[in-house]
Structure formats: structure tokens, C-alpha cells
Amino acid sequence: KVYTVTGYICETDTFASDRLLHDVSEGDYLVFYNAGAYGFEMSSHYNSRYKPAEVLVKGGKASLIRKPDNFEMLIRNQIGVL
Numbered sequence: 237k238v239y240t241v242t243g244y245i246c247e248t249d250t251f252a253s254d255r256l257l258h259d260v261s262e263g264d265y266l267v268f269y270n271a272g273a274y275g276f277e278m279s280s281h282y283n284s285r286y287k288p289a290e291v292l293v294k295g296g297k298a299s300l301i302r303k304p305d306n307f308e309m310l311i312r313n314q315i316g317v318l
Contacts, residue, residue, distance in 0.1 A: 241266065245283045269293075276302065281310055 239257050243249030251268070260266070268275075279287050286305035291298050 245285060267293075281305075284310060286310060 237257065237259065238254055239252075239260070240250065240254060241252040241257075243251070276287065276290055281287070286307075286309075289300060289304040290302035292301045293299075
């Protein structure tokens with residue numbers, strides 16, 4: 237089936253257009269190989285979005301190298317919010 241892969245914010249965040257993919261469902265993981273060194277470092281909490289986990293794949297083995305953000309991490313530097 238042909239898909240357009242986008243993020244979930246209100247800006248232009250289209251990762252791929254008209255791509256042939258195997259069947260995918262909500263909650264499935266999509267892997268972006270060779271995403272570059274700056275993907276995470278250039279990310280932000282714009283629109284109060286969490287930063288994702290990072291996984292390193294080396295020698296066919298996947299290792300979690302950075303945990304995903306959560307709500308506490310998102311507001312940790314805010315003062316007087318809650």
C-alpha cells in the first residue's frame with residue numbers, strides 16, 4: 237500500500253510521500269536509517285512535543301541509547317506551571 241508518512245504537529249513535517257510500505261498500524265514503529273547526526277540535537281519541544289527515544293543499530297543488534305521524554309522532563313525547567 238502507498239503511504240505518506242508525516243508527524244503529528246501542525247507544521248510541515250512530511251518525512252516521505254507516496255511510499256510503498258508493508259501494512260502498518262497505529263502503534264507500529266517506523267525506522268529511519270541513516271537519519272543523520274543532528275536529528276535529535278536539532279529537535280525541540282515545540283508544541284509541547286516529547287523528544288523520542290534513540291536506538292542504535294550496530295551489527296544487527298538494536299540498543300536503546302537515549303530514553304524518550306515524558307511529561308516531567310518536558311516541564312522540568314518551567315517555574316510556577318503547576
